[in-house]
Amino acid sequence: xxxxxxxxxxxxxxxxxxxxxxxxxxxxxxxxxxxxxxxxxxxxxxxxxxxxxxxxxxxxxxxxxxxxxxxxxxxxxxxxxxxxxxxxxxxxxxxxxxxxxxxxxxxxxxxxxxxxxxxxxxxxxxxxxxxxxxxxxxxxxx
Numbered sequence: 560x561x562x563x564x565x566x567x568x569x570x571x572x573x574x575x576x577x578x579x580x581x582x583x584x585x586x587x588x589x590x591x592x593x594x595x596x597x598x599x600x601x602x603x604x605x606x607x608x609x610x611x612x613x614x615x616x617x618x619x620x621x622x623x624x625x626x627x628x629x630x631x632x633x634x635x636x637x638x639x640x641x642x643x644x645x646x647x648x649x650x651x652x653x654x655x656x657x658x659x660x661x662x663x664x665x666x667x668x669x670x671x672x673x674x675x676x677x678x679x680x681x682x683x684x685x686x687x688x689x690x691x692x693x694x695x696x697x698x699x700x701x
Contacts (some may be wrong), residue, residue, distance in 0.1 A: 600691055604688065622693050628686055636680055637664075640674060643677075651666075664678050
């Protein structure tokens with residue numbers, strides 16, 4: 560039903576029933592493709608983990624692991640910084656959502672002493688599942 564022309568996918572003007580059937584078919588296909596993609600990426604990640612590799616040469620493709628790191632914060636400890644550092648600096652590091660700015664905390668940490676101790680004790684690095692970055696090599700370079 561969809562027609563591709565010059566990189567643009569165009570859906571022809573059809574009756575509602577046909578359009579709804581098309582949407583439902585594509586949803587099922589996307590769900591299946593998504594499940595296949597998740598499984599294939601998990602297989603690649605597992606193979607790289609088994610080899611302790613961060614880079615995989617796969618023929619005309621290069622696969623890199625992109626770390627997925629996030630931080631958790633002990634808000635009770637972070638809030639103690641409010642009385643210890645200038646208010647404008649604290650406001651840049653800790654927003655009212657509360658959302659922590661890792662960059663802002665890194666700046667405050669450079670003040671050293673008790674401030675650095677509080678931040679170091681309050682920030683925990685949590686490593687998630689890495690993402691894959693896949694690049695196709697030029698055919699001339701293969």
